[in-house]
Amino acid sequence: MLVDTGACERNVHLCHHGRSEPGCGDCAVRPISVCSVLTLPELDQLEALSQHLTLDKGQTLFGQGEPADFVFNVIEGCLRLTRLLPDGRRQVMGFALPGDFLGLALQERYTVSAEALGHVRTCRFDREDFAAVTEANARLLKSLHDRARFELTLAHDQMLLLGRRTAEEKVAAFLLSLKDRFARIGHNSVTVELPMGRQDMADYLGLTIETVSRMLSRLDRAHSILLVPGGVRLLDQDRLERLAAS
Amino acid sequence: MLVDTGACERNVHLCHHGRSEPGCGDCAVRPISVCSVLTLPELDQLEALSQHLTLDKGQTLFGQGEPADFVFNVIEGCLRLTRLLPDGRRQVMGFALPGDFLGLALQERYTVSAEALGHVRTCRFDREDFAAVTEANARLLKSLHDRARFELTLAHDQMLLLGRRTAEEKVAAFLLSLKDRFARIGHNSVTVELPMGRQDMADYLGLTIETVSRMLSRLDRAHSILLVPGGVRLLDQDRLERLAAS
């Protein structure tokens, strides 16, 4: 529950699309992004409005309270979405992975901050531009709506987790859900990478860093998982699923 | 955290629209429902697909796990949306009031149960029928999408509340949010009706019934609120807002 040091780098690397780099047609995350429903001509139209933007670890894509002028597709890397209370308590609302769209829950201003947990590449659109395309393209709107509905069910799952699950259940459920998300974007393995730190997990699960660490140690001691540098190997997935049971 | 007794009445009153009762054009919640964006001819089209359905206190509109064959507009009354864990732990995902649309977070099956907290009137659509109308009407889709996005921000607020707020803050925030919601549907008063029981509040806030009761008593003793039968009068809204601070 640390207060953000505020030393968030903002000198992100920005570049307009040009002939020299691969366009939307070759985009690695196209099949799993909102763009998957677009035809090639529509993609061209969208590409003209897009800018690529890369971040390094620790840099901020946008900050809570700032005017919400842009929406984003995550192409590569992982971002942490956090909301901060005035007294420094922090809730991590989620982690954005490749293929995710940032800008669904949009108001006039961003309600969360988005920070890179490692090297990140995104595709950025002016919010008004993007809204105009959405307005004119029912398939894109439908695709966004489907994503919003899916996000809503995820949020409901998380509400159940935060409200009614024990610390051990929370950690087990988190590891399994992360495994599933990585599986869906191609990286399929029993060893789950943990791009975020313990504090981030704690703030996501409504726990403290110490409790997360203790629960991971307990699961490790019970041979349900194996703690490895930078991640976790899921040894007894059945037991984890029983713990996370819903 | 009681296990549902399962004695949920399902003999709801159902009637097709006929000349004898007021149609969508005269619907009390039209201005605040998803239907507000529809023209009169479009309303007629929708009305032909709709059935009115009334419930009495304790009756179930739909149950978690059942095939999600219908979507609903709430016309009158209040419903409790709950998700149950296998061991009986319960999370109330929300309370639906007049003007609310049930069916945004829809999967193949309902992920929550919806139960009437008093007399309830709803407007029901076959899910496929409604999807077809949505597909063909971009304005309706946009309206639903806006609602989904709004619900998503509400869910995020609730995640912060569940994860990082104290019992007293949770109760204060709940009372204020309920006041706001009632205000938005016309019932504007410092005395907030509480259609749900203490157990429902507890399961919504991730607390026990005793803790909710204690916090209400504490706020009452501090003259921040006044407990009245069936509701609460907000005496010191500033202090409540400071407690709920975000």
Next chain:
DNA sequence: CGAAGCCGTTGCGTTGGATCAATGCGCGGC
């Protein structure tokens, strides 16, 4: 009018997770 339920409140002991405090460990810089 009394009995039986149901719901909400309150008191009290318990406890899961928070908090405080050390210690460990890997990594980059020099």
Next chain:
DNA sequence: GCCGCGCATTGATCCAACGCAACGGCTTCG
């Protein structure tokens, strides 16, 4: 190789919320 830093782990203690139990008020029903 050694130092310093940030992060993770572990132990000891504390406390906010839980769990249990008793009580009280309201409603329903015979």
